[in-house]
Amino acid sequence: MKHRTFFWFILPTLSAMILFIALPIVSVFIQSLFVEHEQVLVVSESCGPFGCTPTTTVDTAATAALQEEQPLGRFNGLNTYINRSHLAFAEVGEAWRNTETFGAFWKQIINLPFYRALIFTLTYTAVVTPVVIALGLAIAVGVNNLPRFLKGPSIFISLLPFLVTPLVGSLILFWMVDSDGVIGATIQRIFNDPSLSLKASTALTWTMLIVYGVWHTLPFSFITFYAGLQTVPEDTMEAAMIDGASKWQRMIHVIVPHLAPLMSFVTLMLLMDNFRVFEPIVSFKAEAHATSLSWIIYNDLRESGNPLYGSAGATSMMTIIGVVILLTPVLIRTWRDFSRKAH
Amino acid sequence: MLLKRLAAASLFAGLMGSAAFAANCGPEGQSIRILASDFPAIHAVVDAARANCGDAAAEFTANHTTEARQIMNAALTPNPAEYTSVILANATLTQLMNDGLVRPLNDLVEKYKDSIPPNVLITIDGNVMAVAFMANSQHLFSRKDILEQAGVDSIPASYEEVLEAAEKIRAAGIMEHPIAMNLQTGWNVGEVFNMIYLGHGGEFFAPGSAEPSINNEQGIAALETMKALAEYAHPDHLTHASNETQGLWESGQAALAIMWGSRGAPILDDEGSTEEVTSNTVLSAAPTVGGGSIPAATLWWDGISIASNVSDEEAEATFAALISGLTPEMVAENNDDAVWLLPGFEPGPAAAGVAGTVQGGARPYPMIPQIGLLHAALGSELTDFLKGGESAEQALADVETAYRTSAKEAGFLK
Numbered sequence: 001m002k003h004r005t006f007f008w009f010i011l012p013t014l015s016a017m018i019l020f021i022a023l024p025i026v027s028v029f030i031q032s033l034f035v036e037h038e039q040v041l042v043v044s045e046s047c048g049p050f051g052c053t054p055t056t057t058v059d060t061a062a063t064a065a066l067q068e069e070q071p072l073g074r075f076n077g078l079n080t081y082i083n084r085s086h087l088a089f090a091e092v093g094e095a096w097r098n099t100e101t102f103g104a105f106w107k108q109i110i111n112l113p114f115y116r117a118l119i120f121t122l123t124y125t126a127v128v129t130p131v132v133i134a135l136g137l138a139i140a141v142g143v144n145n146l147p148r149f150l151k152g153p154s155i156f157i158s159l160l161p162f163l164v165t166p167l168v169g170s171l172i173l174f175w176m177v178d179s180d181g182v183i184g185a186t187i188q189r190i191f192n193d194p195s196l197s198l199k200a201s202t203a204l205t206w207t208m209l210i211v212y213g214v215w216h217t218l219p220f221s222f223i224t225f226y227a228g229l230q231t232v233p234e235d236t237m238e239a240a241m242i243d244g245a246s247k248w249q250r251m252i253h254v255i256v257p258h259l260a261p262l263m264s265f266v267t268l269m270l271l272m273d274n275f276r277v278f279e280p281i282v283s284f285k286a287e288a289h290a291t292s293l294s295w296i297i298y299n300d301l302r303e304s305g306n307p308l309y310g311s312a313g314a315t316s317m318m319t320i321i322g323v324v325i326l327l328t329p330v331l332i333r334t335w336r337d338f339s340r341k342a343h
Numbered sequence: 344m345l346l347k348r349l350a351a352a353s354l355f356a357g358l359m360g361s362a363a364f365a366a367n368c369g370p371e372g373q374s375i376r377i378l379a380s381d382f383p384a385i386h387a388v389v390d391a392a393r394a395n396c397g398d399a400a401a402e403f404t405a406n407h408t409t410e411a412r413q414i415m416n417a418a419l420t421p422n423p424a425e426y427t428s429v430i431l432a433n434a435t436l437t438q439l440m441n442d443g444l445v446r447p448l449n450d451l452v453e454k455y456k457d458s459i460p461p462n463v464l465i466t467i468d469g470n471v472m473a474v475a476f477m478a479n480s481q482h483l484f485s486r487k488d489i490l491e492q493a494g495v496d497s498i499p500a501s502y503e504e505v506l507e508a509a510e511k512i513r514a515a516g517i518m519e520h521p522i523a524m525n526l527q528t529g530w531n532v533g534e535v536f537n538m539i540y541l542g543h544g545g546e547f548f549a550p551g552s553a554e555p556s557i558n559n560e561q562g563i564a565a566l567e568t569m570k571a572l573a574e575y576a577h578p579d580h581l582t583h584a585s586n587e588t589q590g591l592w593e594s595g596q597a598a599l600a601i602m603w604g605s606r607g608a609p610i611l612d613d614e615g616s617t618e619e620v621t622s623n624t625v626l627s628a629a630p631t632v633g634g635g636s637i638p639a640a641t642l643w644w645d646g647i648s649i650a651s652n653v654s655d656e657e658a659e660a661t662f663a664a665l666i667s668g669l670t671p672e673m674v675a676e677n678n679d680d681a682v683w684l685l686p687g688f689e690p691g692p693a694a695a696g697v698a699g700t701v702q703g704g705a706r707p708y709p710m711i712p713q714i715g716l717l718h719a720a721l722g723s724e725l726t727d728f729l730k731g732g733e734s735a736e737q738a739l740a741d742v743e744t745a746y747r748t749s750a751k752e753a754g755f756l757k
Contacts, residue, residue: 035751035752035753035754036752036753036754037754038754038757039441039553039712039713039753039754039755041552041553041712041755042468043551044467044468044469045466045467045468046465046466046467046468046710047464047465047466047467048463048464048465048466048475048644048707049462049463049465049475049478049644049684050478050642050644050701050705050706050707051707053706053707053709053710054550054551055467055709055710055711056551056552056553056711056712057440057467057468057712058440058441058443058712060440060441060442060443061443063443064443073754074754076752080752083748083751083752084744084745084748085745085748085749111727111733111737111741113723113745178579179577179578179579194519195519195520195578196578197578197579199578199579199581199582200578200579200580200581202730284582285527285528285581285582287528287529287723287726288528288581288582288726288729288730289730299719299723302413303529303530303719303722303723304715304716304718304719304749304753305412305434305435305437305438305441305715305716306416306438306441306442306715306716306753308749308752308753310752311749311752
């Protein structure tokens with residue numbers, strides 16, 4: 001294709017991407033560099049049905065004047081990125097100097113909200129992604145080998161978790177693992193411990209979130225691989241059979257290499273999705289034991305009444321950077337495959 | 344003095360009774376748009392206002408949503424604002440005042456003073472910012488049959504007695520986890536700290552400034568009390584908010600609970616529970632703590648505010664309509680839906696807890712501009728202590744640093 005034709009061909013997509021993806025990211029980045037104006041506080045007294053108490057109020061006229069001067073707020077540079085709620089350079093440095101053992105240092109690090117969230121987010125991504133790929137492939141191969149009349153129903157059933165809204169799906173599981181719920185009560189009976197609670201232990205909460213994550217994203221990798229399996233060339237398979245390859249050998253040496261590009265695609269999608277884990281944490285009310293980067297953004301925007309746009313912006317930018325870092329190896333691999341084929 | 348006030352109140356109640364037939368709706372043909380939370384008492388007030396003044400207005404709409412707090416600032420910022428009035432509470436009034444989105448009501452109050460009940464004006468720095476109509480607070484719910492069974496003679500009046508009673512219930516083998524509290528990570532656990540800290544006589548900020556002052560003896564005592572209580576609470580307590588604790592109570596799985604007064608009526612009604620539970624549930628004032636004299640609770644009110652960014656005529660019509668709903672008839676019809684601060688209210692068993700807490704002199708939830716930030720910091724940093732991984736001092740230090748970080752970003756601290 002000529003460059004000129006290509007340009008006109010890609011223009012609508014490109015402009016939509018700039019308008020709806022690139023510009024918002026630039027805007028979020030700019031907002032993350034600013035903090036609110038100084039609030040002009042006045043000491044006053046508040047009275048109501050329960051008596052009078054001394055209080056302070058914001059002098060809105062004075063604050064509005066400041067806002068008029070600089071609508072974006074005060075420029076803060078990258079300070080929001082390195083404060084305690086985010087990368088916490090000062091706190092990490094202090095912890096490094098003041099602790100003797102690595103264990104003590106680690107304890108101080110996981111006391112910082114950003115690192116605590118990052119650790120769960122990475123663990124979740126690192127466990128859910130490979131498990132979903134392996135299980136998805138296994139189920140796809142299994143379904144593919146079923147007799148014809150069973151295929152339709154089993155595909156439908158395997159897709160069900162994907163049809164359930166994440167928030168609703170996790171709420172249902174949350175009620176099931178309650179100590180009065182069917183799973184929670186069964187586990188209590190098995191271990192004969194009436195105070196055993198899946199929601200009260202950090203390890204069990206993480207397990208629960210990861211199991212939910214696998215359950216919910218499995219259909220995506222299953223259906224992609226199942227589609228891929230329909231394109232495995234019959235000739236190659238027959239040749240392998242004639243050469244005496246076992247079922248397992250055919251799987252490893254024919255099917256998996258054939259599906260490799262699809263695997264890169266599924267890995268990319270899963271890494272991005274899992275790194276943004278959010279809904280299950282809210283519906284499982286798991287904040288005491290597990291938080292994620294997306295959850296921090298939500299919390300900054302929602303919890304304190306007046307949203308902290310700078311903090312939310314900084315965490316959003318770092319989430320994007322995190323996704324880019326995670327995707328780099330996969331992208332490099334894809335690029336290599338592409339250039340090899342091109343030459 | 345007291346007699347005089349009583350006489351004035353009854354005269355006033357008489358006036359209100361006769362005024363209800365011809366409500367004063369202010370300027371006609373205006374648009375009245377109300378944003379409010381979604382619970383029965385607020386529906387009652389808004390519906391009464393609609394019945395009185397809906398016909399005189401060109402438009403009368405009400406959006407009752409549990410997300411009111413999340414959308415109110417954005418909805419009131421444009422000029423003209425999306426709503427002419429927000430039905431709000433202590434904390435949300437501060438949230439709107441921080442952005443200057445609600446107007447002082449002094450002239451409207453002066454004009455309609457004959458229809459406004461006494462002692463309900465919320466005045467900040469001499470300006471009336473809201474008109475309250477109902478009160479709410481956390482307080483104690485007890486099961487008197489279980490207390491008797493465990494050998495506890497009276498309803499506990501202090502947290503120390505609550506813990507003692509809980510131990511007796513556990514020792515008697517009646518319940519392993521007799522206490523229910525809203526300890527869910529986030530707003531709820533922060534609120535439990537607030538009330539017990541106030542009960543210990545604590546102050547949240549250095550006077551007149553935004554510097555936090557919670558890492559002190561009272562703060563540590565409050566956390567120790569919370570931990571002692573959590574020992575007797577259901578193992579899932581860090582995921583429990585009002586709906587879960589009400590569920591535990593109604594299914595008979597708790598004998599002592601600290602819950603919101605607004606849960607009193609739904610618990611005592613004949614739905615969702617058994618006769619055994621409802622007939623033995625006693626509502627009483629929030630317990631005192633650490634030898635203090637006031638109930639450890641935060642008092643809340645719900646009231647009427649008027650948006651800044653609307654025309655004066657719309658503001659007046661909205662104010663007049665909502666005020667016209669605050670009649671003894673409305674209260675009589677919805678007596679058990681709330682603890683009304685209005686004439687004609689007859690406190691029933693469902694109101695005993697809040698009434699006792701107010702009379703005991705509990706402190707109101709502070710109306711300080713930066714309290715939301717401190718509350719959020721408490722909500723996210725205290726669970727480490729309750730889980731047992733951290734000392735009380737460390738948890739409170741974490742709260743203060745987390746608060747300082749966000750207060751700097753919001754411009755309250757340098």
